[in-house]
Amino acid sequence: MIIVTENSVNNKINSPQKMQGLAYTESKRTEDFCTNFERSKGVIKPTVLLHSCCGPCSTSVIERLSQDYEIIVYFYNPNIDDPEEYEKRKKTQKIFIDNYNKDNGLAISFVEGDYNPEEFHEISEGFEDEPEGGMRCPRCFELRLRSTALKAMEMGVKIFATTLTVSPHKNYRIISAIGQKLAVENNLQFLDIDFKKKAGFQKSIEMSKDYNLYRQNYCGCNYARRSEVSEKKKGRKTNNEQ
Helix, strand or coil: CEECCCCCCCCCCCCCCCCCCCCCEECCCCCCHHHCCCCCCCCCCCEEEEECCCHHHHHHHHHHHCCCCEEEEEECCCCCCCHHHHHHHHHHHHHHHHHHHHHHCCCCEEEECCCCHHHHHHHHCCCCCCCCCCCHHHHHHHHHHHHHHHHHHHHCCCEEEEHHHHCCCCCHHHHHHHHHHHHHHHCCEECCCCCCCCCHHHHHHHHHHHCCCCCCCCCCCHHHHHHHHHHHHCCCCCCCCC
16 A cells, blocks of 8 residues: 655645645556446446536546446535535536437436535635645545545445546546545445546547536635635736636
8 A cells, every 4th residue: 555645646735735634545546447347238337426526527527438337427516615606517517418418318417415615614624725736625625525435325336436637737646545545435436547648638628618618717615716816916827727
């Protein structure tokens, strides 16, 4: 087992920002978990509960997974502080699923998790001033992935995944370690794929344009938005600008 430490993680956390409390471990993973069943006529596809952070990020991920899995999209994002922004992103997600199903003859379903921003504020306490990509983010990842794992157990689904890894601004190794940790805890399988690879992020941009989807320019929390505004005032380009 490899302990994920500050030195082993290639992300935005710099040396003064120690990863206190991140006792995540990383086990050996499969490079691509998409082909874990025999492709033969009549074989039923396994079901995956896919946590989605937003419609645009889900596009290329759904396209990739739909070849081999029955997909249930789980929209759980209490990190989105603004209720209007939350509803806008939820609507965008549902529009994409509906249109993608019609275009491809699929039956991808949508499940909404509880929307309670206080859950996010509680796990962010003490980390409000962290920059985007700092110590607050792994806690947010775990909050959302833990809910996904619990929802998968409730629904009797054995595999869960997340669209978070399609973003070049999210640390794949941390997300992977959290997902595997939760999989072990709950006797599930975490679909451990870095979806930004194989031009996944670029494909998501193209598909968002094709489907005319609303694309936000910040992750959702007011802390990140505040950091973005501050950086713009200094004349710096923020990481969330597309």
